[in-house]
Amino acid sequence: MNYDIVNKLKILANAAKYDVSCSSSGSNRPNHSKGLGNTAPWGICHSFTEDGRCISLLKLMLTNFCIYDCAYCVNRKSNDIERATFSVNEVVELTIEFYRRNYIEGLFLSSGVLVNPDYTMERLIRIAKALRTKHNYHGYIHLKSIPGASADLHYQAGLYADRLSVNVEIATEQNLKMLAPDKNFQSIFHPMTAIKNQILVNKEEHRKFKHTPRFTPAGQSTQLIVGATPDDDQHILNLAENLYTTKYLKRVYYSGFIPVNPDDKRLPALKEPPLKRENRLYQADWLFRFYHFSIDEIVNNTHPNLDLEIDPKLSYALRNPWLYPVDINKADYQTLLRVPGIGVKSAKMIMVSRRYGRLTSLNLKKIGVVLKRAKYFITCNELKSPTVNELLPDKVKTIILNDNKPKRNQKSLYQQLRLFPLN
Amino acid sequence: MNLFIYDQTFEGLLTAIFDAFEMKINPDRMVSTKSFQDDLFATKYEVITDTDKFDKLWNIIKDKSSEQNCQRIFKAYLSELPGIEMMIYNYVKLIVETDDNIELDFSQDAVLKINNIQKKLGRESHRVIMFARFQKTVDNIFYASFDPKYNVIPLTVNHFKRRFIDQKWIVFDTRRKYGFYYDLQQVREITIGKNKINFETGKVDQDILHVSEKLFQKLWKNYYDSINIKERKNLKVHMQFLPKRFWKYLPEKDYQNNFSKRAIIK
Numbered sequence: 001m002n003y004d005i006v007n008k009l010k011i012l013a014n015a016a017k018y019d020v021s022c023s024s025s026g027s028n029r030p031n032h033s034k035g036l037g038n039t040a041p042w043g044i045c046h047s048f049t050e051d052g053r054c055i056s057l058l059k060l061m062l063t064n065f066c067i068y069d070c071a072y073c074v075n076r077k078s079n080d081i082e083r084a085t086f087s088v089n090e091v092v093e094l095t096i097e098f099y100r101r102n103y104i105e106g107l108f109l110s111s112g113v114l115v116n117p118d119y120t121m122e123r124l125i126r127i128a129k130a131l132r133t134k135h136n137y138h139g140y141i142h143l144k145s146i147p148g149a150s151a152d153l154h155y156q157a158g159l160y161a162d163r164l165s166v167n168v169e170i171a172t173e174q175n176l177k178m179l180a181p182d183k184n185f186q187s188i189f190h191p192m193t194a195i196k197n198q199i200l201v202n203k204e205e206h207r208k209f210k211h212t213p214r215f216t217p218a219g220q221s222t223q224l225i226v227g228a229t230p231d232d233d234q235h236i237l238n239l240a241e242n243l244y245t246t247k248y249l250k251r252v253y254y255s256g257f258i259p260v261n262p263d264d265k266r267l268p269a270l271k272e273p274p275l276k277r278e279n280r281l282y283q284a285d286w287l288f289r290f291y292h293f294s295i296d297e298i299v300n301n302t303h304p305n306l307d308l309e310i311d312p313k314l315s316y317a318l319r320n321p322w323l324y325p326v327d328i329n330k331a332d333y334q335t336l337l338r339v340p341g342i343g344v345k346s347a348k349m350i351m352v353s354r355r356y357g358r359l360t361s362l363n364l365k366k367i368g369v370v371l372k373r374a375k376y377f378i379t380c381n382e383l384k385s386p387t388v389n390e391l392l393p394d395k396v397k398t399i400i401l402n403d404n405k406p407k408r409n410q411k412s413l414y415q416q417l418r419l420f421p422l423n
Numbered sequence: 424m425n426l427f428i429y430d431q432t433f434e435g436l437l438t439a440i441f442d443a444f445e446m447k448i449n450p451d452r453m454v455s456t457k458s459f460q461d462d463l464f465a466t467k468y469e470v471i472t473d474t475d476k477f478d479k480l481w482n483i484i485k486d487k488s489s490e491q492n493c494q495r496i497f498k499a500y501l502s503e504l505p506g507i508e509m510m511i512y513n514y515v516k517l518i519v520e521t522d523d524n525i526e527l528d529f530s531q532d533a534v535l536k537i538n539n540i541q542k543k544l545g546r547e548s549h550r551v552i553m554f555a556r557f558q559k560t561v562d563n564i565f566y567a568s569f570d571p572k573y574n575v576i577p578l579t580v581n582h583f584k585r586r587f588i589d590q591k592w593i594v595f596d597t598r599r600k601y602g603f604y605y606d607l608q609q610v611r612e613i614t615i616g617k618n619k620i621n622f623e624t625g626k627v628d629q630d631i632l633h634v635s636e637k638l639f640q641k642l643w644k645n646y647y648d649s650i651n652i653k654e655r656k657n658l659k660v661h662m663q664f665l666p667k668r669f670w671k672y673l674p675e676k677d678y679q680n681n682f683s684k685r686a687i688i689k
Binding site (some may be wrong): 030097102349357366 | 556646
């Protein structure tokens, strides 16, 4: 541990930062054997960078040497950048020491492709194995599985890791091939399916024999780059839905494209990364996973892209005003979730609270409902404010957009009438 | 005016509430001996903590609501907010007097208040779990300190014990001047003198710091700086998630350093 490692850490953390996944949740690895660490199912963030992202895991590349040449990647072989490779021991020691100081929740290890996929994958596994078996480490491990590595290696990786992930990156195969000539959909979806099947087999075995070792208990995730290709939101979200339902993915991450290789003609020149669009995609993703929406209701052929001005749920409500207003004291859980301004928590609180009596708007406010937005879409005991049907959707949109602005920029929507009109 | 004075402990508070029920007196205020100021016109009741009374009331609450609800009340007590005693009294009274379990009736003010306070405690204790930074000392003890808004250290001990069962550690509350020490066998409550630890910054004295400590702090700071994506800079969210009052304990934020850097730029 000396100057060398300080420098390596800089290079290889820098190389890994464009992978957005950083969750440490979904795995339960209690510490029974007086070893180091435990993994809590809810995940813990330990710090936040200035870009507002959480740091939960020690996100590293094993190496940033790579034989591939993907247009969107900072580590592609044609880039002239400083390169480095960690040894197995270095990564293990960094992880253990950081973990003991409560800096991190675990390790997220990825790698450029050295020599061939199998060779690279095997080195990733060696690190995970050393942590688990030699150091009795129970923290979180997320391994990137290398497309093209053999099924046996994927199986081994899953025995030590909490989560495995293969990144799809580009939502259409044709565009993927254009930007990453060495990759195709088959090389990505093949390992994904293999891991999925193994997880299902393992779950079945675990049901029969309690002591079967767990296989990737936190499931698998993937990442899609947004804005590097002309694919619309409908396409991206449909792919995500497909991954959630057929590959049982735990998470799909959306990463706003950052032009790391500005000279590449195949990529669009962006002034700044499409952060708003990324944000809206996550909101749509949440609607699908936690709010019982189907992707078709959020984006469809008439509305292939998400509205950047307002969130997808509000935009859904304004497109379908005949579904409102919803009666807070009678509507079922699913219907409550579709009201803009009511989230999962407040919907649940409404469900339990109304058993004791009728709820009023004052109760709703205290429960945490955003009445500023919700009031156009609900009726409750006494609340009498104009609903979306009386005001018309466009008007509601203007009012809400105006409310969202900081006070000094707000325009009054109403003008005082002149007492003596001039003409 | 009826004034109940208890001995600052949770047992004492529940005993006070029990006494009030038993004597059929409606207290107007309940204060701990620490924050007690003599009031000429009040009828004072000095409560003698009685574990039997505590157990009795505790079990009634548990039967009428749930174990989880008992934890809620305990967390609310740890908040040490002014007037929390009366809030707890009102809440317990509501539980005891109502036939049904009202712990989830958020349309009742007393329920919502306690619930919101215990949520704050939950968040604060989670922040401690997130932002605790251990420094390794020469005798292989990992030390971390903080000054949380509420008295949440007791809520975090189990987490640290489960996680760091194979290392000695200390978590210390510099505001309330007490902490917990785990010696590989059990967790004990301790107090520490000021001479080896700076209570302002939470930093351990140079001469008892482990030789490797500086290197790992530096590595961590390096990692923190490298993982940041400049194109996505968003200081508003950053400040929201990482409140400034924790910065002084975080090697990656190294407040002193940042501060002087900014001064140079100016």
